[in-house]
C-alpha cells in the first residue's frame with residue numbers, strides 16, 4: 229500500500245490531469261506515466277461497428293442492438309432489478325440490470341433510443357441481455373469505425389477512463405520508430421506507430437480472432453520490441469558486470485592435480501569442459517557469473533571443488549552455500565574427505581553448531597587461516613567474515629533469492645567482487661536460457677559418469693501397495709537399500725509431519741524384519757544427520773522420508789525408491805527424487821504409486837516422468853504443461869516478465885531480437901536507450917544477481 233501511495237504521488241506530480249486516486253489505480257497496472265499507457269494493450273475487442281437485428285441475435289454470442297425503449301421498470305422479484313423492453317423493427321428484447329444508477333434509468337425512459345452491447349440469452353420471455361453496456365443514441369449518431377478495445381483493468385478503473393487516457397497518450401506521446409528500416413523490412417514488421425494505433429483501434433475489417441491470437445503483424449512488431457528491450461537490458465547488465473573488478477585467479481594447478489590424482493574416478497569429458505570454462509573465467513579480473521547446469525547425478529560437486537581449489541591455490545578463499553542443512557553437511561563431508569589429504573581444512577557453518585566451536589572457526593575464517601567454507605544461509609549471516617573470498621558457489625541456486633546470492637557476494641573484499649558459480653539440476657529450457665537468463669554464462673554437464681545403469685520407472689496403482697511393500701522387503705533382505713517418499717501435503721506442514729509419522733509407523737509394522745529410519749523437515753539437524761549417516765553406512769535398510777531428501781542426497785547403495793501419491797508431485801520434484809537412486813552400479817527401480825482417479829495434469833505428468841529420464845526433456849515438457857511462470861519465478865530476480873511475447877510461439881522473434889540487441893548496443897545506443905525507457909521505464913537495473 230505504502231508503495232502504491234508513493235507511486236501515485238510521484239505519478240501525479242508529473243502527470244497533469246490525473247489525480248492522486250486515479251494515479252494510484254493506474255500504478256496498480258504498472259502505469260506510471262503517459263508513456264506506459266501506450267503499451268497497455270487490449271486483451272480483446274468488441275465489435276460495436278455493426279448493429280444486429282434483435283430477431284437475428286444468436287444466443288451465446290455478443291451483439292450490439294439498437295432500438296426504442298418500450299417500457300422500463302424496477303421489478304422487485306425475484307430480486308430488485310431494472311428491467312427494460314427494447315424494440316427494433318424485427319422484435320423485442322428484455323434487458324436486466326441488478327445494479328443500476330438513476331442515470332441509467334433516465335436513459336431508459338420510454339421513447340428514448342439506446343444501443344445495448346452484450347451477450348444474448350434465450351430467456352423465459354424471449355431474448356434477454358443481462359447487464360448489457362448501455363449507450364444513449366443522439367439523433368444522427370453514427371457507429372464507431374474501429375473495434376472497441378477491452379483493456380486489462382483493476383477495481384475502480386473503468387474501460388471508458390482507460391480508453392480516454394490511452395487515446396490522449398496516443399495523440400501526445402512520441403511514437404518514434406527506433407528500428408532501422410532495413411531490419412523492419414527484413415523481418416516484415418510494420419512501423420511502431422502504425423502497429424500501436426492498429427492494436428488500440430483496429431479497423432473493422434481486421435478479424436478480432438487474428439488480433440486475439442496475437443499473430444497479426446502489428447502484434448509481432450510489439451512482441452519483437454518487447455523481446456528486444458529485454459535482450460538489451462540483459463546484455464547491458466552483462467557488460468556492466470565486466471566493468472567491475474574481481475581477483476584474477478591464476479594457479480599452477482598443483483592442488484587440482486593432487487585432488488584429481490586421489491579420486492577413484494576420472495572426470496567425464498563434460499566435467500573437464502566445464503572446469504576449463506570456469507577456470508578461464510576465473511583468470512579474468514572481472515567477476516564471473518556462470519551457471520553450471522547438470523542433471524542430478526551428473527557430478528557437479530567435483531567441478532565446484534576444482535574451481536574452489538583454483539581460488540585457494542591462488543591464495544584466496546572460496547565458499548559453497550547449499551539450501552538445506554542436510555545437503556550442506558553432505559557437501560562439507562565430501563569436500564573434507566577430498567581435501568583433508570591435501571592438508572586443507574573446510575569450515576562448516578550451520579545454524580546448528582555449538583556457539584564455542586562456531587566462534588573459533590569464525591575467527592580462523594576471518595583471519596584467512598581457513599581457506600574454505602561450506603554452509604547453509606548461515607554463511608551469509610553477519611558474523612561470518614570471508615575477507616579473501618574470491619569464489620562463491622551456490623548449489624541449487626533456484627532455492628535462493630537474489631538477496632541471498634548478493635549477500636554472499638558482499639562477503640568479499642570491498643573493492644573486488646568474488647566470482648559467482650551457480651549450480652542447478654533444473655535444466656533451463658533453451659528459450660528461457662536465451663531470454664530470461666541471457667545475462668549468464670552457462671556450462672552444461674550433458675554426460676553421465678560412466679558405470680551407471682539407468683533407473684527403471686514403474687507406475688503402480690495405490691490399490692497394489694501391498695505388492696510394493698513386499699518388494700521392498702525382498703529387496704532389502706537381499707542387501708539393497710530403499711527410500712520410501714511420503715505423500716506430499718503442501719497445504720499444511722503439520723499434516724505433512726503427521727503423514728510422515730503415520731507412514732513410518734505403518735511400514736515399521738508391515739516390515740518388522742527391516743531396520744527403518746525416518747527423516748523429515750521438523751527433526752533437529754543433529755537427529756537428521758545421525759539418521760542420514762546411519763543410512764549411508766548401511767545401518768538402516770529403509771529410509772522413510774519427506775522431500776527433505778529431494779536435493780543432493782547421495783547414497784550409492786540405495787537402489788529402490790517408492791514415491792507415494794506421485795501424482796501430487798511436480799515434474800522437477802519427481803525427477804530430483806528419482807535421481808537419488810541409480811547412483812551406484814546396481815540396477816535401480818523407482819516405483820511411482822498413484823491414487824485414482826487421476827487429474828488430467830496428474831496423468832500427463834506421470835506419463836512424462838515414465839517416458840523420460842533426461843532432465844532436459846522433462847523440463848521441456850514441464851514448460852509445455854505449466855508455462856514459463858514457475859521457471860521465471862524460480863529466478864526471483866525481480867526481472868521484468870514478458871507481457872506479450874510467448875517464448876514458445878515467438879522463438880523466431882526471440883532469436884532475431886538477440887542479434888539486433890547486440891547490433892544496437894554497438895551501433896545505436898540512442899535507440900537502445902529509447903527502447904529500454906519505453907519498455908522498462910525505471911525498472912531496469914534489477915539484473916544484478
Ligand code: ADP
Pocket residue numbers: 493494495496499522523524525526527528529530653677678780782811
Ligand atoms: P550432482 O550433479 O547431482 O550434484 P554429484 O556431484 O553429487 O552430482 O555426483 C554424483 C555422484 O557421482 C557422486 O557420488 C560423485 O562422487 C560421483 N561422480 C562424479 N563425477 C564422477 C565421474 N566422472 N565418474 C564417476 N563418478 C563420478
Ligand code: MG
Pocket residue numbers: 528529623780
Ligand atoms: Mg548436487
